[in-house]
Amino acid sequence: MIEGALQKRAEVQWQPTLIGCSERALQKNQRAAIVWFTGLPAAGKSTIANVVERKLHASGYHTMLLDGDNLRHGLNRDLGFSREDRVENIRRAGEIAKLMVEAGLITLCSFISPYHTERESVRRLVREGEFIEVFVDTPVEECVRRDPKGLYAKARAGLIKSFTGLDGEYEPPTQPEIHLRTLTQTPDDLADIVMANLASLGILR
Ligand code: ADX
Numbered sequence: 001m002i003e004g005a006l007q008k009r010a011e012v013q014w015q016p017t018l019i020g021c022s023e024r025a026l027q028k029n030q031r032a033a034i035v036w037f038t039g040l041p042a043a044g045k046s047t048i049a050n051v052v053e054r055k056l057h058a059s060g061y062h063t064m065l066l067d068g069d070n071l072r073h074g075l076n077r078d079l080g081f082s083r084e085d086r087v088e089n090i091r092r093a094g095e096i097a098k099l100m101v102e103a104g105l106i107t108l109c110s111f112i113s114p115y116h117t118e119r120e121s122v123r124r125l126v127r128e129g130e131f132i133e134v135f136v137d138t139p140v141e142e143c144v145r146r147d148p149k150g151l152y153a154k155a156r157a158g159l160i161k162s163f164t165g166l167d168g169e170y171e172p173p174t175q176p177e178i179h180l181r182t183l184t185q186t187p188d189d190l191a192d193i194v195m196a197n198l199a200s201l202g203i204l205r
Contacts, residue, residue: 024104028062032101033203034126035194038113038173039136040165041151042143044182044190045110048136051191053108061204064100066093068111081162087118094122101126106203114170132201134194135176140165142183177201 025032035052037045046067056063068089072079076092079085090113100107113119123131143165144152155163162168173179178197180190198204 021102032104033130034097035108035132037110037134040143042146043136043138045136047187048190049108049110051187052194064105065108090118098125116171133176134178135173138182
C-alpha cells in the first residue's frame with residue numbers, strides 16, 4: 001500500500017451507524033449470511049448457486065448473487081488471473097459480500113477462489129456462523145469433459161495461461177460447511193442439499 005493511503009487510513013475513523021446488520025435482516029424476517037461456492041471452472045458453482053437463489057427467492061428470502069465472471073465485467077475489470085490479481089479479486093468480492101450481509105441479504109457468491117487463505121480472509125470479515133463455504137467438488141476430468149465455455153480446450157491449446165485445474169493451482173477446502181459431489185446428482189438435487197444444510201445451520205426459518 002502506498003504511503004499516502006496508509007496516512008489517510010489513520011485519519012479516517014469508523015463512523016457508527018444507528019441501524020445495524022441484524023435490524024436490517026430482522027425487518028426481512030431472515031438471517032443474513034455469505035454462502036460461498038468454490039471449485040474449479042465448470043464445476044457447477046454458478047449453476048447450483050442460481051438454483052439455490054431461485055429456491056430462496058421462491059420461499060420469500062431476500063438474496064443477492066455475486067458471480068466472479070460478472071464482477072470481472074465491472075468492479076474487477078482491471079484484474080487478470082495472476083496470483084496477485086486473484087487475491088485482490090477475492091478481497092474485493094469479500095468486501096462486497098460483507099456489505100450485502102450488512103444490508104441483511106443472504107448473499108450467494110460464486111468464485112473459483114483457488115486459495116485457502118483468501119477464502120478464510122472472507123470468513124473473518126463477517127461474524128461467526130455467517131460464512132458458509134460450499135465446496136463444489138467436480139473432478140477435473142469431468143470439468144474438461146463439460147467445458148461449457150470451451151475454456152479448457154483453449155487453455156490446452158496454449159491460448160489461456162494459468163488456467164485453474166490445468167496449469168493454475170486450486171487448493172480444495174479442508175473443512176467446508178457443505179461438500180457437494182456433483183458427479184451423481186442433478187443441480188436441483190444439489191441445491192436441495194444446500195437448502196437443507198442452510199436450514200440445519202440456522203440460516204433459514
Ligand atoms: S478467481 O480465480 O479469481 O476466483 P473468478 O471466479 O473471479 O476467478 O473468475 C473465473 C472465470 O474467469 C472463469 O469462469 C472463466 O470464465 C474465466 N477465466 C478466464 N481466464 C481464466 C483462468 N486463467 N483461470 C480461471 N478462469 C479463467
